Amino acid sequence: MAIYLAKRLLGACIVLWAVITITFGLMHAIPGGPFTQEKKLPPAVMATVEARYHLDEPLWNQYVDYVRHAAVLDLGPSYKYPGKTVNDIIAETLPVSAELGLISLFLAIGAGVLAGMAAAWYKNTWVDYGMMIGATLGVSVPSFIFAAVLIQLFAFTWPVLPAALWKGPAYVILPALALAAQPTAFIMRLTRSSLVDALGQDYIRTARSRGIGPWSLLYRHALRNALLPVVSYIGPLAAALMTGSFIVETIFAIPGLGRHFVTSIYNRDYTVILGITIFYSFLIMMMNLLVDLIYPLLDPRITVDSRKEE
Amino acid sequence: MNPLLEVRHLSISFHTYRGLLEAVHDVSITVHPGETVGIVGESGCGKSVTSQAVMKLLPQGAAEYRTGEILWEGRDLLPLSESEMNGLRGRDMAMIFQDPMTSLNPVLTIGAQLCEGLALYQKLSKQEQRTRAAELLKAVGLTSPEKRLDQYPHQLSGGMRQRCLIAMALSCSPKLLFADEPTTALDVTTEAQVLDVLKKMQAELGMAVVLISHNLGVIAQMCRRIYVMYAGTVVEEGTAEDIFYRPAHPYTKGLLASLPDPSDREKVLTGIPGQAPDLFHMPKGCRFYRRCPQAMKACMEAEPPREEAGPGHHYTCWLAAAERRRGDGTH
Numbered sequence: 040m041a042i043y044l045a046k047r048l049l050g051a052c053i054v055l056w057a058v059i060t061i062t063f064g065l066m067h068a069i070p071g072g073p074f075t076q077e078k079k080l081p082p083a084v085m086a087t088v089e090a091r092y093h094l095d096e097p098l099w100n101q102y103v104d105y106v107r108h109a110a111v112l113d114l115g116p117s118y119k120y121p122g123k124t125v126n127d128i129i130a131e132t133l134p135v136s137a138e139l140g141l142i143s144l145f146l147a148i149g150a151g152v153l154a155g156m157a158a159a160w161y162k163n164t165w166v167d168y169g170m171m172i173g174a175t176l177g178v179s180v181p182s183f184i185f186a187a188v189l190i191q192l193f194a195f196t197w198p199v200l201p202a203a204l205w206k207g208p209a210y211v212i213l214p215a216l217a218l219a220a221q222p223t224a225f226i227m228r229l230t231r232s233s234l235v236d237a238l239g240q241d242y243i244r245t246a247r248s249r250g251i252g253p254w255s256l257l258y259r260h261a262l263r264n265a266l267l268p269v270v271s272y273i274g275p276l277a278a279a280l281m282t283g284s285f286i287v288e289t290i291f292a293i294p295g296l297g298r299h300f301v302t303s304i305y306n307r308d309y310t311v312i313l314g315i316t317i318f319y320s321f322l323i324m325m326m327n328l329l330v331d332l333i334y335p336l337l338d339p340r341i342t343v344d345s346r347k348e349e
Numbered sequence: 350m351n352p353l354l355e356v357r358h359l360s361i362s363f364h365t366y367r368g369l370l371e372a373v374h375d376v377s378i379t380v381h382p383g384e385t386v387g388i389v390g391e392s393g394c395g396k397s398v399t400s401q402a403v404m405k406l407l408p409q410g411a412a413e414y415r416t417g418e419i420l421w422e423g424r425d426l427l428p429l430s431e432s433e434m435n436g437l438r439g440r441d442m443a444m445i446f447q448d449p450m451t452s453l454n455p456v457l458t459i460g461a462q463l464c465e466g467l468a469l470y471q472k473l474s475k476q477e478q479r480t481r482a483a484e485l486l487k488a489v490g491l492t493s494p495e496k497r498l499d500q501y502p503h504q505l506s507g508g509m510r511q512r513c514l515i516a517m518a519l520s521c522s523p524k525l526l527f528a529d530e531p532t533t534a535l536d537v538t539t540e541a542q543v544l545d546v547l548k549k550m551q552a553e554l555g556m557a558v559v560l561i562s563h564n565l566g567v568i569a570q571m572c573r574r575i576y577v578m579y580a581g582t583v584v585e586e587g588t589a590e591d592i593f594y595r596p597a598h599p600y601t602k603g604l605l606a607s608l609p610d611p612s613d614r615e616k617v618l619t620g621i622p623g624q625a626p627d628l629f630h631m632p633k634g635c636r637f638y639r640r641c642p643q644a645m646k647a648c649m650e651a652e653p654p655r656e657e658a659g660p661g662h663h664y665t666c667w668l669a670a671a672e673r674r675r676g677d678g679t680h
Contacts, residue, residue: 163410241451247406248446249466249517250439253431259465263456338456339501 043343047331051324058320059109059313063102066312073118073307092118105313114314119306125314128299135205136283136295142215144280147222148273152266154223155230159265160257162235170227177224186217186290203292214291218284222276229272233265240264266337274330278322282315351423353525353557354380354403354442359417361395361402364410370628371415372398374581378559380525385551385558387572387589389565389604391625395581396561397447400527404442405434440470443518447530449510453502459486459513460498466520485516488553489546508539512546519550525557532567544571565608569593574661577601580625580636587662597658598666599641635667645671 074080074088088094093101108115114125158170193213194202201210237243238261246260283297296315303311334341361373373395380386388396401407403419405426419426421437429437446452454462463482467473473481479498486494489512502510511531518526528547532540544567551558560571568575568589575592577585577600585598596602603621610616623640626632632639638648647667656669 241446241448242454244406245444245446245452245514245517246454246462246465248404248438248444249520250435250437250469251465252435255465260454260457264454340455340503 040343044328047328051321051328054324055317055320056106058316059106060102062313062316063105066307066309067098069307071307073309092116105310109313109317114317115310117308117311119303119308119311125310128311129296129314129318132283132294132296132299133281135293136288136297137281139211139214139218139287139293139295140277140280140283142211143219143222144273144277146215146219147226147276147280150219151223151226152230152262152269155227155234155269156257156262158227158231159234159238159261160253167231170231174224174227174231177220178228180220181286182217182221182284183286183290185220186213186287189213189217190290203290205291205293205295210291214287214293217290218280218287222280226269226272229269230265233268234261237261237265263337267334270330270333270337274326275323278319278326282319282322350381352379352420353382353422354378355420356399356403357418357420359399359402359419360415361398361407362413362415364413367629369413371631372581372628373402374631375416376578376581376583377417378576378583380557380559382524383551383555383557384574385560385572387568387575388559388561388578389563389568389575390578391563393625393628394578396563396578397529399578400444400529400559400561404438404444404527405429405431406444439466439523440521441523442525442527443521443523444527444529445511445514445518445531448534449507449514450534452514453510455502458499458501459505463498463513463517463520466517470521482516482520485520486513488550489513489516489519490542491516507535508543511535511539511543515543515546515550519554519556522554523556525559526551527559527561529561530563531560533562533564540567547571565604577604580631581628582636582665584637584666585662585664587658587664591659591662595658595662597656597662598637598664599643599668600637601664603640603642635665643668647671 072089072094073092074085080088093104096104105115112126114129117123117125117128120128154170154173158167161167190202190213193200200212202213204210234257238257240261243256243260246256251260282300283293283295285297285301287293288295288297299311299315300319302308303315332343335343356376356378359373359376360371363370363372376395376399378386378388378399388399390396398407398412402412402414403421403426409431414427421441426434426437453459457465460479460482463485464475464478467478467481482498483494486497491497491509491512497505497509497513502513505513511534515531526547531547532543535543547558547560548571550556558571560568562568572589574588575586576583577592577598579600585592585596585601587595587597591597592601593605596605600621603619606619607621609618621640626636626639632649634650635641635644635648635653638644641648645667647670653665653667654670655663655665657663
């Protein structure tokens with residue numbers, strides 16, 4: 040197990056290095072730089088600023104320098120927010136995004152799995168069709184429309200919830216719903232299809248022949264077999280939700296990490312772009328590792344360490 | 350003695366994309382307490398559908414009971430609700446299936462699956478359940494039963510899994526056990542062992558067994574009475590002696606002629622030419638006439654009548670009627 044984990048972490052480091060290299064290259068391939076503005080800076084000022092952040096050095100030197108710092112978890116200073124490092128930015132905004140993201144995640148898993156179970160059990164009835172229409176809407180309606188509708192309904196038509204900002208529990212509800220809609224729909228569809236498959240298996244017929252009741256059939260016998268694809272989807276989804284969504288955070292004016300994904304790029308804030316990309320990649324890899332560790336708990340035929348196979 | 354199970358004129362159709370498909374047509378089967386009844390026939394003849402129909406395990410929505418009734422100790426099962434059926438399943442009647450590799454839930458331990466059934470009908474503590482489960486595994490001949498309880502199905506061989514399935518089916522001492530091709534997926538040595546276990550458990554529990562197989566050898570070895578099915582109908586029924594020594598229906602005769610006989614090495618094995626009819630294009634008359642060496646005009650036109658060949662020995666064929674007519678003609 041320890042060897043397996045060490046291997047996976049080593050692999051993650053290699054992937055991170057590749058991510059840094061590719062992002063670094065792409066980033067510098069876009070025209071402009073952090074200090075390019077509509078009103079051109081006097082050349083002397085530009086030179087001083089660039090020298091301060093070592094942007095005048097050859098690209099190769101900048102790259103080596105960055106990797107060396109990144110290796111000790113120093114993601115460098117932001118060019119756009121003077122006096123703040125990328126580490127600061129992540130530390131300040133991640134908790135907000137992670138809170139919103141985790142709430143949305145649990146909402147999506149809970150609602151998605153339950154609705155999927157209902158749709159699978161009442162396959163080809165109006166329950167199923169209703170759920171599937173809902174799921175298709177959930178998958179295809181973009182979150183900004185969903186967010187706008189929620190704000191209109193619950194902040195203006197019936198003013199029960201705040202329309203924006205981030206000041207307490209009530210402020211979480213609307214953005215969490217907007218963020219959870221799409222993953223809920225997706226999880227519902229996944230759960231339904233793999234549960235329908237599981238319910239058609241021989242062991243379900245065996246269980247029925249022994250008088251096992253419907254709830255036990257669905258929950259104990261079919262669901263565990265059906266959850267593997269859902270769990271694989273939840274891994275990367277968790278990483279994506281926890282790092283925030285540009286759209287939802289912008290609409291609800293939430294001071295989260297999500298908006299930095301987009302703003303840092305048009306600011307050419309090199310260190311923030313790299314820092315957030317690295318962080319996101321790392322999170323995805325950790326979530327996938329977690330998923331791989333959960334698999335054997337769901338299905339005893341899967342072992343993490345293939346050499347331990349009997 | 351009152352019959353335990355009486356299936357009367359049962360017809361079952363399936364809704365498929367190609368239309369309605371009649372899988373079982375006018376089948377009547379009787380099982381008395383404690384006896385072993387065999388159902389033989391080739392693949393797709395409706396053996397499994399019949400047995401699953403009795404336990405109402407056929408996919409709801411897709412399967413439709415067209416005619417007939419299923420009397421369990423005199424009470425018709427067809428009007429019963431799913432939850433009423435659940436009260437009978439496992440306790441009154443149980444089933445073991447053809448493929449032990451897929452019939453056990455891969456993510457639950459053997460113990461968990463066994464105890465689940467035990468807990469349904471008996472008030473037992475967790476420890477009592479475990480003890481009882483281990484006893485059951487021992488009874489079906491599994492070595493180190495305690496260890497097996499904590500193992501998952503993929504850690505056991507096919508024969509061991511089938512024994513587990515038998516133990517599970519018998520856990521609540523049912524009055525009737527359907528064994529649907531219980532040894533088809535097993536090798537010959539394991540087959541013999543599993544059949545021995547079945548015989549032993551039947552003697553211990555005094556239950557009736559309906560053994561479904563396409564293997565005449567297995568049927569001959571186990572059953573007192575036999576039903577021969579062809580294309581969704583029962584073509585002949587009788588005691589094992591009737592079927593094997595005095596077959597009346599041309600299909601049964603054909604089946605026996607295609608069996609090798611170790612004592613007669615000169616015997617030429619003859620197959621039955623042709624194929625079973627497509628269930629979508631069932632012949633109007635006798636379902637066997639296209640392959641029957643003795644087919645006549647009458648066979649093509651109408652369903653054959655049920656004839657008696659001896660006490661308890663019946664078959665559905667036009668031959669007897671034709672012979673009677675010929676007999677009349679000579680007078």
